[in-house]
Each structure stands twice: as structure tokens, then as C-alpha cells.
Amino acid sequence: MPEINLVQAVNLALARAMAEDASVILLGEDIGVDGGVFRATEGLFERFGPERVLDTPLAENMIAGVSVGLASQGFRPVAEIQFTGFIHPTIDQLANHASRLRTRTRGRLACPMVVRAPAGGGIRAIEHHSESVESFFTNIPGLRVVIPASPARAYGLLLSAIRDPDPVVFLEPTRLYRAFREEVEDDGAGLPLDRCFLLREGGDVTLVSWGGPLKETLAAAERLASEGVGAEVIDVATLKPLDGDTILASVAKTGRCVIVHEAPLTGGFGGEIAARLAEEGLTSLLAPVARVAGWDTVMPYARLEQHYLPSEARILAAVRQALSYQ
């Protein structure tokens, strides 16, 4: 079983899905001969041909809208948006159509489509290439929002997203694309789209995160372990629909929770998780629920972005505060 990185896992899942189901087609900018600017679709044009891998003109709203039309006719389009900074024009189609086609027609038409996009910062990119955009989608009923954080989870979650009968927004953390490798068996097994993943067990504090900053979160957990503190680490992975139970169960055990995400704090999805704890887990809480997130500032350009992203130090500081809380 080969070790592959996250972007290779995305590629593997796409290839698998296309091989097993002829209705799966890819569309987007530069995904064909070029193989995608991150090479997520590398080799697929050659393997599946120009009728399965379609280089579109440059128009994101159109890409989303055409996908809705395709999906309504039984195709399973997987659209790539080149960077999350350019995903906004898809919101209209996702909110007004993709997420509603089923309910508007009482099930007569459906919209099984995936919008994939590399997401988040940390790669010293030019402006508008480092956005964390999940909260544009988490308040849209009828959508699923999925963010993988490891090669294996990327593979399994993407397969499930493509097979899902409803629209899925699939945000791939750019800075994890080539951050590490793990063994991924190309067995076609999907992972559930309504489950959080427990990455690490621990009894003292629960760290909840998703996407890019899971890297720093896991590093913080490691560091805490070396100090004798057991940090349980949860990868939310599917933000919508949210698996509150796994998070609540963990906090019931640890009593303390730090939520880590890269999107700006206010209005970020961390609020939803803290709210669930305040609503359904209040008696478990031995300390305030802390959020370590991007600041409520515009994402700075490359030279300052490290000051914006949640760092291991900031996570550790929040954990220490939670642990010391009486």
C-alpha cells in the first residue's frame, strides 16, 4: 500500500469514482491537460478523455450552474474552483438551486454534485488565494460541507461526497496537500459524511478542529502529551450536517474544550460547536469553551499571514488557560 499525500488522495478518489461510475464527470478551469493548478486532476484527462474532464471557460458562477443542470439529468459533476477566493460566485447557484432542487420539486429532480476547492492559507500565496470560506456554506440547508485533513480521510470523504445524492462543498486545505503522506488503500471505501473523527484520545481536554490548523492542533496535543496532559483531538471533517454527539461525548469526558479554526473568529463555524456545548453539554463544562481562530481581520498578505493563522503557541495558551480554570 503506497504512501501518498492529500492531493494525491484527492486524485485517487476522483479516478476511482470516475472508473466506477460513468456519470461522474469533472469540470473546472485548467483541470484538463494541465491537471489542475495543484495537480489534483493530473492524468485524468489522459485517462478518461475530454468528455469526462472538461476545461471550462473562466466563469465560476457558470461552472456551478452548469453542474446543477448536469446533476438534474443524472450526471454527477465534480466541479473544481481554482481557489476559495473565487468561490463566491458559486454561492448563488448553491444556495438558490443546488441545495433546493430536491425540495422544490418534492424529489422529482435531484442535484448530486460536488464543488471542490483548495482552501485556506499558509502557502505564502498571492492575495485572495488563502481564504477559509466554510461559513458561507454552513448555513445553507440542503448542502453538505466537508473538509478533509489527511490523505486517507480525503480519499474516503471525497468518494462519499461524489456518491452522495445531494450537493457537497468539499474544501481541501491547501497547506496540507503535500504536508505529509500516509498509506491509503484504493479500495473504494467511502467514509461517512455525518461523522467526526477522533484522531487522538485523551482525558484532560478536547481539541476540536478541521482543515489546515489540525496540523498545529495535533502538534499541540503532542506537546501536551509530553507534559503529561491528555488531549483528545477531534477532526470535525463534515461540518454540515454536524455530528454533535461525538464532540459532546468527548467533552463529557474531558470537561474542557478548545476549538481551533482558521476562518475569522466571529461568525465562524466554531461558534456553532461552542453553542452546541452551551446548549447540550453545559453540565460537562469545567471551563469556558475557548476558540482559537483567525482574527476578525482581512487575511494578510504572505509576509504577515503567520501572525494570522492559529499557531501552536496560541492553541497551547488556550489549553493551558482551560486547564488552569477552576
Added chain:
Amino acid sequence: MPEINLVQAVNLALARAMAEDASVILLGEDIGVDGGVFRATEGLFERFGPERVLDTPLAENMIAGVSVGLASQGFRPVAEIQFTGFIHPTIDQLANHASRLRTRTRGRLACPMVVRAPAGGGIRAIEHHSESVESFFTNIPGLRVVIPASPARAYGLLLSAIRDPDPVVFLEPTRLYRAFREEVEDDGAGLPLDRCFLLREGGDVTLVSWGGPLKETLAAAERLASEGVGAEVIDVATLKPLDGDTILASVAKTGRCVIVHEAPLTGGFGGEIAARLAEEGLTSLLAPVARVAGWDTVMPYARLEQHYLPSEARILAAVRQALSYQ
């Protein structure tokens, strides 16, 4: 001092702002001769002429983008989007440009613009006319998000929004447009854009809401008062930046909090408020923080919308549960 309703208050504030500052101009669909589909701009075309009140072609993304261009040159455009169901195409311009122009140019260019839109359900409208869209905007740094819930607050908040040096999304609850009248003095006094409003004092429970459902929230408080329960009612009004202090202070007093909003629960802005309580007000909490919100379903068509909107009964049920919690 005349009693006017909310849409008249919007009209009054627009007229005032235009009279006092020649750089204020209005643009949007059907806002000129027609006076806007809700009559928010009635009479302004006649009074200020076609160079101050501009009927645009039908293109929301363009309306937002042109506003950015105008604002960059010292105008203060106030754009109307006809319904929130059509506001999605403005997100790209608001997220990528309006909210960033200042920081991208280190203050060389600024973007003082307002995007107004009638928001929310409850008027038995056709589909796509009843959306609560605040959470598309609350995670965008550099924006302000304001939702008035009374004629007086609509007047004062809109004046401040127009005068504000930064971009503001101003969502007007359609079902409150003509719901009630109150005295509004046309004195040009703005209201702060970083403050919640305490609508009603009470010591037993804090009800936090904004927009349309403040109506049911206030009705619930009234009902509770008749039962001897003191409900403090807070109108958040400005969601971004959030005045957490007022909410925290109230809950410090009451120990119990019910948040009411019309947007779908998950990923809604209620999560942010509950999170602030779990983070900074944990010790005050005598009961779980409850959220009464739209369900995580697509907004139903007119015949079922009453089952979707937070009702007085649902608010009361949540309050009773909070009160009975030991």
C-alpha cells in the same frame, strides 16, 4: 412628531442622508420612478433627480461592483437589492473588494457603501423572497452587518450606516416594514453601529434576537410578564461588530438565555452569541443556552412558512425549559 412604520423610517433616513450629503446616491432595481418594490425609496427620485437615484439594469453583482467603484471615489452609494434571495451575487464584491479596499491599500482607498435589502419571511411571498442571509456576511472581516427591528432604530442605524466610513450590509425585516408605527424624530441623529439595544428589562431570563422574530420575542416577553416572569429583551441590531458586553451583562444578571433568529439554526449567528456566553459568561449560566431558530431545512413556500418561522410558542417553550432547569 409623526408615527411612521419601518419602511417609512428607511425612506426618511435615506432622504435625510441625501439632503445632508451630496455624495450619497442610491442605486438599484426599480428604486427610481417606481420608488422600490416596497416603496422604500418613494419620492426620492422626484426630489433628488436621476443623478442621485439611479435605476440600474438587472444585475446584482454589477450593482455591488459599481458601488465599490463609486465609493472609492468619495461617493457614498446606497445600493438596494430587491430581495435577499438575490443578494448572493453581491458576496463576491463584498468579500473580495468592498471589505478589503482599505486594508489592501493601507487606507489609500476606502469603501463607504451600504447594501440594503428587505430580508426574511412571513409575508407569504413567492419562493426565494423570504431568506435570512446574515450569516453570509458575518464572517467577512471589514464589513458591518446591521438589522433594524423598529422604525426608530431603522432610522438611526441607517443614517449611521450611510455615514460610516466602511461598507455596511443593512438587512430590513420585510415583515416588520408595516407591522407597527412609532414616533421617529427626523433629527438626523444616528444610532451607534456597535451596540445592542435593551428593549425590555427583566431579571429572570435574557431573550436575544434581531430582525423579524423580535416581534414574537417581544410578544413572548409580554406573555411571560403576565405570568410574573421578567424577561430581558435585547435587540442585537448590529451583528458585526458584535456588542458582546451588553449580552454578557444581561446574562450575568439573569443566568438564562434564549437566542431567537429566523435563519436556519446550524451555522446561524445565534451560534456566535452562544459561543460568547460559553467563552466569557460560563459562570453566569444557570441553564443551557437555548436557540430558537429556523429549522435546518430550505425555507418552505408560503403555505408552510409559519411552521418554519420561530413562533411565540416555540420561544415560550424554550424559556420555560430554561427557567425550569436546575
Added chain:
Amino acid sequence: MPPAPDLHMTAISGEAEASPVARFEIRYSRYLDESGKALRPLPDFARDKAELAALYKAMVLARAFDAKAMALQRTGRLGTFASALGQEAVAVGLAAAMRAEDLLLPSFREHGAQLWRGVSPYELFLFWGGDERGSDFSASHDFPICVPVATHVPHAAGVALAFKLRREARVAVAVFGDGATSKGDVAEALNLAGVWRLPVVFVVNNNGWAISVPRAQQTAAETLAQKAVAAGMEGEQVDGNDVLAVREAAARALDKARRGGGPHLIEAITYRLGDHTTADDASRYRPDAEVSPHWAQDPIARLRRHLVDRDWWQKADEEGLIAEAAATIEEAAGRYLATPPQPAETMFEYTYERLPQDLARQRERALAPAADTAG
């Protein structure tokens, strides 16, 4: 997708002067003048009395539906409604040219086409009455009515792409208004359809107004047909109140698209005789004097005169048709009024194919007695 020819490269040859490299022409066609008289040889289908009678009946039925919907709305028994009064020929001429297996993506003024293509008046009443079941067509695979202007136009490109990829001889047809042509959605979809030569026909239902904004304030383009030029696609104008012209232009465009000849745009020039919707009051922005002459262009009267002139339509035919249309519509309206709303829990059932656990819990709460009582 086969790349389009890169004409601008070859064009560079013209050197010495500013030289023309591309030329375009927009043509306008009509067959009947407003009194129903033929201005030129009629298309083949017009030799067939039954064909013309069918067009006429469909327009009358559409108008009967329209009138009933207005009446129901005015008496509080229907939601906001968008009348197509005076625009019936666009919808009917188009639908008559389509094949059953083609797919219509309407805007919100095409009930004439929807009725022709198997959507029942009962379903239409349900839709306009605020009930999702109105788009769960029992006898049509078409798209539902689209309210967010122009947003269904890219869907048409997607549907057409599906047909093309499956090698099906089917055509997608998107209808949208003059106002819609200003939305980027239309430009993007046209452009894609052009470069991928998709089997799709775009129909601009140009009724002269977008709510209060007249056509001349919507764009400086001399015609809306020329929106096609930007996409390297053919565009043409027809008299949208001449159902023969609409049908003929649509038939040609559909045939071209079906045979792999790529997309086509038809601007059908008609006029909105009524208010924008029942929520609108056009007298605020449109002088009656502008409207009156357009009544003389009424597509139904025009075809009736033509039929009468050819001795193909008698008083009895007319009376029979009116009665029949009324009966059909009344029956549908009666059934609509007798249809109770869906149970509240249906709200949850169709948001996802499988109800997520989170939502299942919300449904429980929604159905709990305390919550079920609206405040």
C-alpha cells in the same frame, strides 16, 4: 469539446488599413401583420388547419389560466402571480416547436408553454399558491419555474451538455426576459453554449419592461438578439406576438441544435400588457398611452382573425373553445382550492435524500405539541 475556429488569427492578414475582420447582422421576421394578414408565404405547418387551431387553443387556454389566477389572487386565494397577458404567442409558439423529449427551463411567464408540455393547470395553481407540489410535475420532465432572474440559464447549458454527452437528440430551451439579459449568468451560459456547441436554444421573452425599467434603459444594444454575438452564436429577432413567426424560428433553431449545429438565440418581441405581477402597480411608472396601442398587437386576436379569414374558425368553434378552456381551468382551480397544505413535516423530508440525524432531531422538536402551535 471541439474548439471553435480562431478566426481572429486569420484576420490579421488585412494589413494596410483598419480592416474589417468580422461582420454580423441581426434579422427580424414576422408572418402575420396585426390584422392577421400574411405578409409573406407562410411556413409549411401553417397549411394545416389543425396545427393552427392547436396553437390558437393553447393561447386561449393560457389566457384562461391567467385570468383565473388573477381572480384567485385578487380574492386572496393565490400568492403573488405574474401574468403573461399578451405574451401567449411566445410560450405557445415555442412549445409547439419543441419535441416532448426536449426540456424546457422556463422563467415565470411561460405557463402557455408549460401547459402545452404536460404541466397541469392544477400543478401551476399549486405552485403559485405557495405549495412545492406544484413543481412535482406528474407528466413533465421540465424544470420548475425559476424566480431568481436568469439563474436557470446556466442550467440549460448543463442540461444540454448532458444531452450532448449522452448523444441524445434532445434540445434544452431556456426562456428569460429582457431584464435577464443584463445578468452575467446569461452571458456566461451563452458563451459556454457557443464554445461547446451545445444543443440549447435561448429565447428572450422581451416584453419591453423589467418591472419598472423599460427595455431602452436595460441596455444600449440595438437588439437583444445581438447578445448572441458576444458568444459567437447566431441570434435573431421575431415578432413575439406572431405565433407563426415564433414557432417557425423556434423550429429552425431546435432543428439546428438537434443536428449538432450548436446553440441559437431568439429574441421574441412582445409586450407586457398588465402589471409586472399582482404585487405591482404599473401605473406608477408606465403611462397608459404607451400600453393602449399594444392591445392592437394581441397575438390571440391576430391568429383568430387569420383563422377566420381562412374560414377555419367559426363562432361555434370560438364558443366551444371558451367553454372548454373555462371548464378545464375551473376544474383545476377547484381541485387546487380543495387541496389541503402539505403536513409541516414534509419540510424536513426533501431537504436531503436521507434525513441527517441532526435534522431528524429537529423534526421531532418541530412535531412536538408545544412547538407545533404557531405563535
Added chain:
Amino acid sequence: MPPAPDLHMTAISGEAEASPVARFEIRYSRYLDESGKALRPLPDFARDKAELAALYKAMVLARAFDAKAMALQRTGRLGTFASALGQEAVAVGLAAAMRAEDLLLPSFREHGAQLWRGVSPYELFLFWGGDERGSDFSASHDFPICVPVATHVPHAAGVALAFKLRREARVAVAVFGDGATSKGDVAEALNLAGVWRLPVVFVVNNNGWAISVPRAQQTAAETLAQKAVAAGMEGEQVDGNDVLAVREAAARALDKARRGGGPHLIEAITYRLGDHTTADDASRYRPDAEVSPHWAQDPIARLRRHLVDRDWWQKADEEGLIAEAAATIEEAAGRYLATPPQPAETMFEYTYERLPQDLARQRERALAPAADTAG
């Protein structure tokens, strides 16, 4: 805004046949062939040696900046960079035709125009180096570089509207690529500019490619100039590697706009000689054989040959210019490299004009010692 003439109404007069109602023609112009020889009488400004020398110098400076930026990026001292190699004539010809008080809204390949208009190479290095101060131009009121493709085009309409409302004789100029023409933003902005007759010039910097997508796959439109037709606006093509043609077309368009004649679109046909950006490898999708012939079209060599043929440029001029350009760019690069990053707290300072309380607290936390240490 004055409504545009509603030509389609008058057009209805042509009755009996499908009759033409609108005609359009796109013209292409160039002055110099690739060897620098005049193909036709040159525009007036070309009689002035100093004018031509200035154009030449600006193109050489742009290329020197480009080369240095590439070198800095390749050695890890600059961020991803978009080279304009071979496209210098578009930016420079345009900038030379503009007045100082006009306003440029560039895409990301117009440093030739930015440098002409007062943006310093130091500022450009800062921008491409990931520092917001690079758009805080000390001597320009122009818009910053725009990365989200086409999204600045509506800004240009807004800026032009501001000029028009203030009765200022200024023109907004938006530049965007061939790929950008597929975005709805462009169609919407063109349409508005057309119907409101805004003083704006749209320039399509058509370099044949949008990353890996060639022009022919972007649209079936025979020319990109005809995108203007959809907006009822004039469009034309010029040889974008002929700086005289660009300058002359731009001057005419600017003059027309300035005099209230409304907007204009210029498609400047050039070629991207290099990779899309330093993050791209064009050999994956573009054969070298396609690229090679385009080197013969190099706008800088073309103008140099022209100058030399007229005896207006000697070896010493060339050597002096190269040295001068290098010195300017080296000095700027040196200053850039010596500029420390902004303090982290600047992140907070420009998000709003006045720091909201909420954000002030975050700033405190950000500056607290524990948090300030990056993980």
C-alpha cells in the same frame, strides 16, 4: 442617465421578409509590421522622436522589472509573479495615451502601465513580495492590481460614473485578459457602461491563453472585440504588439469617452511568451512550437527596429537605456529587500477606519507575548 435609442422598435418596419435590423463590423488595425516597417501613414504623435523614445524606454523598463521580479522569485525572495513578457506594448501604449487624471484599473500584467503612471518599481516589488504597502501608491490614484479575474471591471464602471456625475473630464480604464471576458462581471459592466454612456475604456489584454486554456476554447466569438456588441458599444481589435496601434486606438477611445461619447472596447492581440505565472509550467499544455514564432512579434524589438530605421536610435542610446533601466530596478529591488515586514498589528489597523472594540481586544490578545510566538 439618458436612455439609449430603442432601435429595435423602429426596426419592425421591415415587414415582408426576414429583414436586417442591425449590422456590426469589427475592424483590426496595426501600423508597424513585425520588422518595424510602417504599413500605412503613422499617427501624428509618431512624428515626434521623443514620444517614440518614451514608449520604447517604458517598454524596456517594464521588461527590466519583469526580469528582476522573475529572478527574485526564482531565488525565493518574491512571491508568485505574473510576467508580462512580450505584452509590454499593450500596457505602455495604453498608459501613454491616458492623462494623469484618468484612472487605471489594472489586472495583474500591466506593470508597464503602472510604472508609466507613477507607481514605483519599489511598490510593485512590495506588492508581489506579499506586502500590502505595495498598493499604497505614493504618487498614483490608480486602483491596485486585481487578482480575482474580471472583478475590477464593474469598479471601472463605478469610477467612470463618479467622474460623469461630477462632470469631470476624466476616463476610467479597465484592463483584463481574454479569459476574463468569459466572466459575467465583464458583460454586466460593459452593459451598464453602454446604457449609461459612461466615460470608460475597456481593454482586453488578449495574450492568447488563460493559464492552460487557449483563446479558441474560451469562446466561439470570432473576436473578443465583439463582446462590445452585446452592450451596444463600439469594439475594435488592434495589434497588441504594435505600441503605435495600441496608443492610437487608446487615444481615440479616451478622447471619445472624455467628450461624452461613451465607452469603447479595445481588444489588443498579443501573446504570453512565458508561463502564466512563476507557479505555472506552460510546457505541460503548450507546445514550444506554438511559442517560437511569436518571438518574432516582440513589441520591443519591433519598435527598436523602427527607431533604428528612422535613425532615431543608436547603439549608445540602447546601452544607456539598458544601464539606466537596470539601475532603476536594482535600486528598487535593493530597497524592497531591505524593507522589513510591517508589524503584525497593522493587520488590525486597516480592517475598519476605527478599530471596533471587539477587534481591539483581539489585537491585545494577538500582541500578548504567548500568542505572538508563531507555533
